[in-house]
Amino acid sequence: MLKHLGFFIEIVKGSIITIRHFVVNMFYHILNLFGIKTKRRGAVTRQYPEAPIQLASRHRSLHRLLQRDDGKPRCVVCMLCATVCPSECIYIEAAEESDPEIQKVPSTFIIDLSRCCFCGFCVEACPEDAIRMDTGEVELARYGRGDLVYNLEKLLG
Numbered sequence: 001m002l003k004h005l006g007f008f009i010e011i012v013k014g015s016i017i018t019i020r021h022f023v024v025n026m027f028y029h030i031l032n033l034f035g036i037k038t039k040r041r042g043a044v045t046r047q048y049p050e051a052p053i054q055l056a057s058r059h060r061s062l063h064r065l066l067q068r069d070d071g072k073p074r075c076v077v078c079m080l081c082a083t084v085c086p087s088e089c090i091y092i093e094a095a096e097e098s099d100p101e102i103q104k105v106p107s108t109f110i111i112d113l114s115r116c117c118f119c120g121f122c123v124e125a126c127p128e129d130a131i132r133m134d135t136g137e138v139e140l141a142r143y144g145r146g147d148l149v150y151n152l153e154k155l156l157g
Helices: 002-033 080-084 121-125 152-156
Strands: 090-096 104-112
Touching (some): 080 090
Antiparallel strands (some): 090 104
């Protein structure tokens, strides 16, 4: 019997907290409705798909590879991004380049976003500033896992 009473007391406590938040938010909404400025503005509902929110400048979104002036990827296949990646979602193969300044370019550069944890270590480790996570694309839902595997063409485009 005491066990059931403890559950009931916890349900009442949770209900009181919920009602308190509701009343406080409604109070601030009503004050703002009449033009009275307050430090708080109450709970705010974002109408996301119709009115997207402004992302922070340091927000990490979808990856992209930067290009040189001649259109080739800026990556020199140093493998630091693949080495530092905790989820091991980056796969790179090197190809020889005729330019002696560059020496190597990626023939294959694959990022599996279904495994990526979006930590940003690959961006921080890159000495050439070849990879960035600043596309602003946050809607990454796809119908199949294969659509989440980004190759060199997708990352450059």
